Amino acid sequence: MSTATTAQQSPPAQKKSGRGTLYRGKEGMWSWVGHRITGVVIFLFLLVHVLDTALVRVSPEAYDAVIGTYKNWYMALGESGLVAAVIYHAFNGIRIVLVDFWKKGTKYHKHMLWAVMIAWVVVFGAFFVRHMMLVLGG
Amino acid sequence: MSSQQLNIAAPRSGDIDPKYLRQSASSSSNREMFKWVFMRISGPILLVLIFVHLFSNLMVGDGVHGLNFGLVAGKWASPLWQIWDLTMLWLAMIHGTIGVGTIIDDYTSKDRTRVGFKVALYLASVAIIVLGTLVIFTFEPCMTDAAGNLMDNSPSFCFNQ
Ligand code: HEM
Ligand code: HEM
Numbered sequence: 001m002s003t004a005t006t007a008q009q010s011p012p013a014q015k016k017s018g019r020g021t022l023y024r025g026k027e028g029m030w031s032w033v034g035h036r037i038t039g040v041v042i043f044l045f046l047l048v049h050v051l052d053t054a055l056v057r058v059s060p061e062a063y064d065a066v067i068g069t070y071k072n073w074y075m076a077l078g079e080s081g082l083v084a085a086v087i088y089h090a091f092n093g094i095r096i097v098l099v100d101f102w103k104k105g106t107k108y109h110k111h112m113l114w115a116v117m118i119a120w121v122v123v124f125g126a127f128f129v130r131h132m133m134l135v136l137g138g
Numbered sequence: 139m140s141s142q143q144l145n146i147a148a149p150r151s152g153d154i155d156p157k158y159l160r161q162s163a164s165s166s167s168n169r170e171m172f173k174w175v176f177m178r179i180s181g182p183i184l185l186v187l188i189f190v191h192l193f194s195n196l197m198v199g200d201g202v203h204g205l206n207f208g209l210v211a212g213k214w215a216s217p218l219w220q221i222w223d224l225t226m227l228w229l230a231m232i233h234g235t236i237g238v239g240t241i242i243d244d245y246t247s248k249d250r251t252r253v254g255f256k257v258a259l260y261l262a263s264v265a266i267i268v269l270g271t272l273v274i275f276t277f278e279p280c281m282t283d284a285a286g287n288l289m290d291n292s293p294s295f296c297f298n299q
Contacts, residue, residue, distance in 0.1 A: 036241060043234035047262065050227070050270040053210075057273055059281060060207035060291035067205050076202065083196075086188060093181040100178065127197070134201030 027113055035092050038085040045082055076135040080128050087124050091116040173236050180233045187226040208293035211279035220274055227270040235263040 055063040069075065095112045099105040105112075196202055213219040238259055246252035280296035281289045288296055 039234065039237045040241065042230075043238055046230055046234060047266055050266045050273075054269055054273045056207060056210055056277060059289050060293075061289065063207045063210070064291050070205070071202055079196070079202070083192060086192070090181075090185045090188070094185065097178045097181060127192075130197055131201060134196075134203065 027110060031092055031095075031113055031116075035089060035096070038089040041082070041085050042089060071135070073132075073135060076131060080131060083127055083131075084120075084124050087127070088116070088120055091119050091123075173240075177233060177236060180229045184226070184229055184233060187222065187229070191222070191226060207291055211277075211293045214274065214277050215279065224271065224274055227274075228267060231263055231267050231270075235259060 052066050055066055070079070092113075095109070095116050098112060099109050195205060214223075239256060242252060242255045242259065246255060280292055283289055
């Protein structure tokens with residue numbers, strides 16, 4: 001905002017477009033929203049994942065019964081969603097680390113976001129094709 | 139510049155009246171710094187640990203069809219995979235707990251709500267870390283039932299002993 005505001009004035013209401021701020025509504029915000037949501041999703045998955053893995057201490061049969069329910073196409077889509085979240089969170093996490101630690105990080109943060117998206121498409125695409133072929137083929 | 143040196147004490151360089159020092163503030167900002175650094179160190183390590191975990195369980199051999207008790211038994215027979223999974227468990231759980239803790243701080247305004255969510259988060263995290271650690275260290279590939287017989291679905295190598 002170019003107009004000076006005194007302490008008493010409340011700041012002018014944000015325009016819907018988010019113009020006038022460096023952050024709101026722009027790539028920076030959406031990459032952060034995505035990072036937040038994927039982080040929570042992975043965390044919740046991990047809580048359940050450690051519980052289902054713990055079935056190896058109950059009996060081989062119990063473990064195999066539960067793992068067996070993963071081996072079909074709709075669970076494969078769920079696994080793919082999880083892996084999509086992991087890949088995004090991982091690559092965007094590296095971008096955050098570079099923005100913070102690399103001298104030129106702040107200058108290239110948008111380029112790096114593009115790199116994250118491209119790497120995501122390539123790595124997730126390869127995973128998805130192979131995973132679905134294995135699930136449907138076997 | 140003239141040869142004369144101006145010598146003005148830098149603010150906050152140690153000679154502050156103790157009544158202006160807030161112990162709580164400085165130790166809590168050390169904790170924030172620790173969390174910030176921890177997120178940035180654990181993240182890249184987790185990338186390697188988790189990508190290899192996903193690759194070895196879903197992309198090689200029969201993929202998800204190959205997963206069963208015998209596969210886990212085979213992996214955990216090797217100390218490499220035990221340490222791999224243990225590190226992944228601890229780093230991912232601490233990283234995730236710090237991350238979710240930040241999110242709770244951001245979205246709760248009342249102290250009571252915040253403390254309630256945090257206590258639940260920490261209890262769940264400790265329980266999962268302890269459980270996961272015990273599972274790795276007490277794993278028994280050839281389990282027997284009360285009568286001493288090998289259980290169903292035991293890996294084949296248990297039968298040749
Ligand atoms: C759908 C994807 C996944 C599958 C099929 C899968 C499968 C497995 C299997 C079969 C094990 C048994 C031991 C081993 O193989 O090393 C295991 C353990 C483990 N997985 Fe995964 N995993 C997946 C995703 C993840 C993700 C995303 C994380 C991290 C956030 C993770 C963290 C762990 C941990 C920490 C253990 C050890 C559990 C314990 O200590 O009891 N896994 N997983
Ligand atoms: C795969 C490698 C990973 C990388 C490179 C990574 C990196 C990062 C980084 C750099 C941050 C930002 C911290 C900050 O802003 O101070 C972060 C936040 C977070 N991470 Fe990860 N992480 C990874 C895996 C995980 C896993 C496995 C979980 C869940 C168990 C997780 C959950 C979270 C959460 C909940 C946040 C907080 C998000 C927020 O405050 O908006 N991350 N991660």
